Amino acid sequence: MNNPRKQLRNLLKNEDFIISPGVYDGYSIRLVEAAGFKTACTSGAAISNAILGIADIGVMGLTENVNHCRHLARSVAIPLTADADNGYGNPVNVYHTVRLFEEANIAGINLEDQVSPKRCGHMPGKDVISLEEMVKKIEAACLARRDDDFVIIARTDALAVEGIEGAIKRAKAYAAAGADMLFPDAVHSEEDIQRLVDVAGIPVSINMGFGIRSRPTTPLIPFSRLKAIGVKRISLPRMLPAAAIHSMQQALIAMRQVISTGIPQDRQDLLVSIEDIMQLMGYKEMRELEERLTTL
Numbered sequence: 001m002n003n004p005r006k007q008l009r010n011l012l013k014n015e016d017f018i019i020s021p022g023v024y025d026g027y028s029i030r031l032v033e034a035a036g037f038k039t040a041c042t043s044g045a046a047i048s049n050a051i052l053g054i055a056d057i058g059v060m061g062l063t064e065n066v067n068h069c070r071h072l073a074r075s076v077a078i079p080l081t082a083d084a085d086n087g088y089g090n091p092v093n094v095y096h097t098v099r100l101f102e103e104a105n106i107a108g109i110n111l112e113d114q115v116s117p118k119r120c121g122h123m124p125g126k127d128v129i130s131l132e133e134m135v136k137k138i139e140a141a142c143l144a145r146r147d148d149d150f151v152i153i154a155r156t157d158a159l160a161v162e163g164i165e166g167a168i169k170r171a172k173a174y175a176a177a178g179a180d181m182l183f184p185d186a187v188h189s190e191e192d193i194q195r196l197v198d199v200a201g202i203p204v205s206i207n208m209g210f211g212i213r214s215r216p217t218t219p220l221i222p223f224s225r226l227k228a229i230g231v232k233r234i235s236l237p238r239m240l241p242a243a244a245i246h247s248m249q250q251a252l253i254a255m256r257q258v259i260s261t262g263i264p265q266d267r268q269d270l271l272v273s274i275e276d277i278m279q280l281m282g283y284k285e286m287r288e289l290e291e292r293l294t295t296l
Contacts, residue, residue: 004079005149008107017227022237043237044083059118062088070104079107091140098144109150142178154179186217203232
């Protein structure tokens with residue numbers, strides 16, 4: 001049986017640098033796998049935006065998130081890490097959150113130190129819980145997992161509230177509590193990334209946000225440079241949903257043109273073919289299974 005947790009552990013052990021695109025639906029995760037990426041991560045913001053149609057402000061619940069991630073994980077063979085927000089409550093809630101995500105065949109989770117209700121890491125108005133409470137949440141997460149390969153990724157939003165010194169203090173405490181990876185969000189400079197890498201004692205993951213017209217919270221540092229300073233993983237949560245939105249906008253413009261002219265056009269410059277969709281979603285394999293198992 002495919003064990004995504006062991007797969008991810010092997011990547012962390014044997015790969016110098018991991019790139020993990022952010023996914024939010026069946027199309028995006030299958031495309032990531034087809035493109036040859038070895039792992040993917042969910043974007044909590046993208047899932048909240050896509051399935052609820054609202055901003056990422058802590059409205060999406062645990063069950064909605066777990067059930068959605070379960071479907072994503074079962075559709076591919078690569079390991080998927082999930083965004084578990086702030087664990088949906090206190091350390092006891094975190095304990096059950098880990099159990100549910102592990103049962104959904106997820107390889108690991110982000111667990112952040114924001115207060116409830118949480119919000120997207122690049123939105124203003126964030127606040128964080130005490131260091132002591134977050135340490136208890138990490139300890140609860142480690143206690144809850146049945147498989148020691150399940151990866152606990154401690155995300156901290158402390159930079160926006162406590163500055164780099166506060167983030168460094170938390171990084172050390174989170175690693176000591178048993179976190180497997182540190183994910184400092186909204187880091188303002190390469191210097192701050194380097195300082196966190198130097199003190200963490202565990203692999204560090206950096207979130208790189210493309211598609212920001214104004215100055216991005218985290219500068220767009222070349223991946224080769226991030227690798228050189230010791231970053232282990234880059235997550236790209238915004239790229240695929242932003243690309244999908246842009247493409248749908250262009251398709252809707254073309255649709256309005258068709259309506260206004262009354263002349264249908266097959267815009268192959270905008271659209272993949274139905275054959276491409278069928279190949280991506282495994283229709284050939286589904287048909288072979290039907291022929292094997294049915295009498296029709």
